[in-house]
Amino acid sequence: MQTIDQLISQxxxxxxxxxxxxxxxxxxxxxxxVDAGTLLLREGDPAERFFLIRRGQVALELHAPQRGALVIExxxxxxxxxxxxxxxxxxxxxDGRATHTSELVSFDGSCLRGKCEADHELGYQLMRQFAARLxxxxxxxxxxxxxxxxxxxxxx
Amino acid sequence: MTASRVIERRDFDLLFAALIRRxxxxxxxxxxxxxxxxxxxxxxxxxxxxxxxEQDGGHYRLKRRDDEALFGYAVGPHxxxxxxxxxxxxxxxxxxxxxxxxxEVSEPSAEQTSYAFLGxxxxxxxxxxxxxxVLGETSTSAPAPFVIAVxxxxxxxxxxxxxxxxxxxADRGFDLALTEVLVDGKHHFLAEVGSERGAEVLADVxxxxxxxxxxxxxxxxxxxxxxxxxxxxxxxDIKGLLYRNYEHPRWDEVAERCLTCGNCxxxxxxxxxxxxxxxTDLEGEHVERHQSWDSCFTVDYSHLHGGAVxxxxxxxxxxxxxxxxxxxxxxxxxxGCVGCGRCITWxxxxxxxxxxxxxxxxxxxxxxxxx
Amino acid sequence: MPASRNDAVExxxxxxxxxxxxxxRRDTSDTWTLExxxxxxxxxxxxxxxxxxxxxxxxxxxxxxxxxxxxxPDRLVHTVRAAGLATQAICAAERGVTMGVRxxxxxxxxxxxxxxxxxxxxxxxxxxxxxRPAIVAALSRRERYRRLVLLYGGRTPEQLLYADELAAWSxxxxxxxxxxxxxxxxxxxxxxxxxxxxxxxxxxxxxxxxMCCGPEVMMRFTVVALREAxxxxxxxxxxxxxxxxxxxxxxxxxxxxxxLVCRDGPVYRWTDLERWLAIREL
Numbered sequence: 001m002q003t004i005d006q007l008i009s010q011x012x013x014x015x016x017x018x019x020x021x022x023x024x025x026x027x028x029x030x031x032x033x034v035d036a037g038t039l040l041l042r043e044g045d046p047a048e049r050f051f052l053i054r055r056g057q058v059a060l061e062l063h064a065p066q067r068g069a070l071v072i073e074x075x076x077x078x079x080x081x082x083x084x085x086x087x088x089x090x091x092x093x094x095d096g097r098a099t100h101t102s103e104l105v106s107f108d109g110s111c112l113r114g115k116c117e118a119d120h121e122l123g124y125q126l127m128r129q130f131a132a133r134l135x136x137x138x139x140x141x142x143x144x145x146x147x148x149x150x151x152x153x154x155x156x
Numbered sequence: 157m158t159a160s161r162v163i164e165r166r167d168f169d170l171l172f173a174a175l176i177r178r179x180x181x182x183x184x185x186x187x188x189x190x191x192x193x194x195x196x197x198x199x200x201x202x203x204x205x206x207x208x209x210e211q212d213g214g215h216y217r218l219k220r221r222d223d224e225a226l227f228g229y230a231v232g233p234h235x236x237x238x239x240x241x242x243x244x245x246x247x248x249x250x251x252x253x254x255x256x257x258x259x260e261v262s263e264p265s266a267e268q269t270s271y272a273f274l275g276x277x278x279x280x281x282x283x284x285x286x287x288x289x290v291l292g293e294t295s296t297s298a299p300a301p302f303v304i305a306v307x308x309x310x311x312x313x314x315x316x317x318x319x320x321x322x323x324x325x326a327d328r329g330f331d332l333a334l335t336e337v338l339v340d341g342k343h344h345f346l347a348e349v350g351s352e353r354g355a356e357v358l359a360d361v362x363x364x365x366x367x368x369x370x371x372x373x374x375x376x377x378x379x380x381x382x383x384x385x386x387x388x389x390x391x392x393d394i395k396g397l398l399y400r401n402y403e404h405p406r407w408d409e410v411a412e413r414c415l416t417c418g419n420c421x422x423x424x425x426x427x428x429x430x431x432x433x434x435x436t437d438l439e440g441e442h443v444e445r446h447q448s449w450d451s452c453f454t455v456d457y458s459h460l461h462g463g464a465v466x467x468x469x470x471x472x473x474x475x476x477x478x479x480x481x482x483x484x485x486x487x488x489x490x491x492g493c494v495g496c497g498r499c500i501t502w503x504x505x506x507x508x509x510x511x512x513x514x515x516x517x518x519x520x521x522x523x524x525x526x527x
Numbered sequence: 528m529p530a531s532r533n534d535a536v537e538x539x540x541x542x543x544x545x546x547x548x549x550x551x552r553r554d555t556s557d558t559w560t561l562e563x564x565x566x567x568x569x570x571x572x573x574x575x576x577x578x579x580x581x582x583x584x585x586x587x588x589x590x591x592x593x594x595x596x597x598x599x600p601d602r603l604v605h606t607v608r609a610a611g612l613a614t615q616a617i618c619a620a621e622r623g624v625t626m627g628v629r630x631x632x633x634x635x636x637x638x639x640x641x642x643x644x645x646x647x648x649x650x651x652x653x654x655x656x657x658x659r660p661a662i663v664a665a666l667s668r669r670e671r672y673r674r675l676v677l678l679y680g681g682r683t684p685e686q687l688l689y690a691d692e693l694a695a696w697s698x699x700x701x702x703x704x705x706x707x708x709x710x711x712x713x714x715x716x717x718x719x720x721x722x723x724x725x726x727x728x729x730x731x732x733x734x735x736x737x738m739c740c741g742p743e744v745m746m747r748f749t750v751v752a753l754r755e756a757x758x759x760x761x762x763x764x765x766x767x768x769x770x771x772x773x774x775x776x777x778x779x780x781x782x783x784x785x786x787l788v789c790r791d792g793p794v795y796r797w798t799d800l801e802r803w804l805a806i807r808e809l
Contacts (some may be wrong), residue, residue, distance in 0.1 A: 007691060054763055068712065069712040070709065070711065072719050074719060076717070076727055097712075099715060144709070144719070144720050148652070149653070149680075149741075198532055200662060252585060256584060257624045257626070258627045261542060261627070263542065289565065292777075379786075429779035431772060432588070433587075434582070436585040458780070461610045462766060465808060466808050470808075471808035471809070479782065482605030487785055
């Protein structure tokens, strides 16, 4: 049975953080088990808790009129769900729904933000890790936008 | 090899006769549409006696000579590739059945004409060899043409065979090679024999054995031609030079001038690209696949579902020139260029690949000097 | 498996062989899988990764990868996307129609080199059909390979190919990971670009041979992801497309730098390809 500290230190997004920082983060964290279909994030809501997926799958969705819920991306073991807790105005920009029964570690976003304000070294490390994840996601999203499997169009 | 002979101008028709008697269709230089082109010729009168060509970038004019030389010109817009790789070939014919299916596929009967090429220049012989290599020795079932080479007595305005190691003297690849001599009121031809059938044909033409004096005169002509080259191409590590410079700004510069008309590829004696088209009759009951010359300068050439890989002029000019001078080496073990200068002459805007290569080479020297 | 290569130029190779369309199956809104049989009764032996030049009378000829089982070549199988005039005619042809086939041409996937190693197949969209023969051949010789992993990305769930087979392959020992670029909520699988599958596959880089096929942009970034995961460039292979017309290295159209895709490809080792693919509009 692994401790929260151990679970957190194994996640790619927290890789390389000092044990003291891991302990600080763990202080804002707890284990959660959710059933398939559970809505974890709702677009527009305050970004209070964010999640690390240990097992399972979470879909990021956007709801559009007449089209229903569109899945933007699915996240899997080792991925973090949600970063709007770190950036003003601290509101979710997408829906996040567990598509499968999932084991998660959930984090209190405002608690962790407070600790980052108090310890800028912790803040810098977290910013660095989340920024790297943002860059990866941005690049992957750009590829998705290109719609490379669709019919090619003549370049202008 | 049999010793050389000298045949007189007045006996030149007997050379024609000897070839015709043996069933050859003679193709040689003749004037048409104000240019010296290759077409069927039947006698000496068909040849461009007393004419020469004035060539430069984007410039070709026929001018009268002050003598009656039969071969006193360089090369025209035609090359012998039109016989090695005909511009239009029907690859196969078939019937289309009532369901739209392919049936009764047949090959058209092979070309059986025996050609004699009269007036092939050294650069052209090299070009024929290069094309043979590209197309494979089995490229055609037609009988091998009888080749009468002519050693150039003067270089053309855009020639650079010396740079390419392809001339001006032909030393192989011919059945007979003629050097035309007009001096002291004399007009005759030194004829070198290059094959048994060449010797056999020559034996039907009256003449005398060549002397050392004849050889010396010919050598003098050859040397003079070599010194007159209209262009030069520094081929030192040219493959490496172009492989290093795919993103050189010079390509943008030449792209501003190039019209992508494709003239260069049409007149080049080694450009070999072809395309195919399926053609049906109006009832849709018969189909033929036609192969014809293509040019890498067309947008369609590099078409790939929805667009062209080489959409810009820049990329297409770069493709042609780097293929000709660089990648040809990796593909076929030789340069693709024989220094005939046709691409320079027939480019409507006078783009000169020797100048383009030199510009890239010079810029490398400059940047190295800066280091 | 024979490593077929184009050798001498033969006039016969320009003549299409008559093949009857024996059966046809619609895969997606614009993709069909066709099974052809030679009028001569002779099977068309091929190596995975090779292609034929396929035509319907009078409608032009196109290069199509062979997507059948190389151990069962009695039927020539092609998965074709109706994108232009020739492919539309091919996809519209009815059973019983005689088509023209020339080939096979090109270099094959390096199945021998992958023996004793993990083999990763990274496919995007219409890039799965050219990999199918390699997957099927590997499954027939399962003991020669260690892990077999398929990373497959498609546009939407409706546009995924060979859905039934993916499940069967999964049961027979291929780790199948599928993702789509976009989906509705009824899709239980992954959503996101195929490159995201690479880190999730947990590859052991030193013993991985990877084979990629799909749109060039997708391949480029999938290769980046695979290299980031530690796979060596000389154990990475990609299938490239250019305007192949003759298939026998004579017409010049498929040139990619000094290489000819019909003869030196379509399967290339990444170390031989990288330099040329990096030059825009080459």
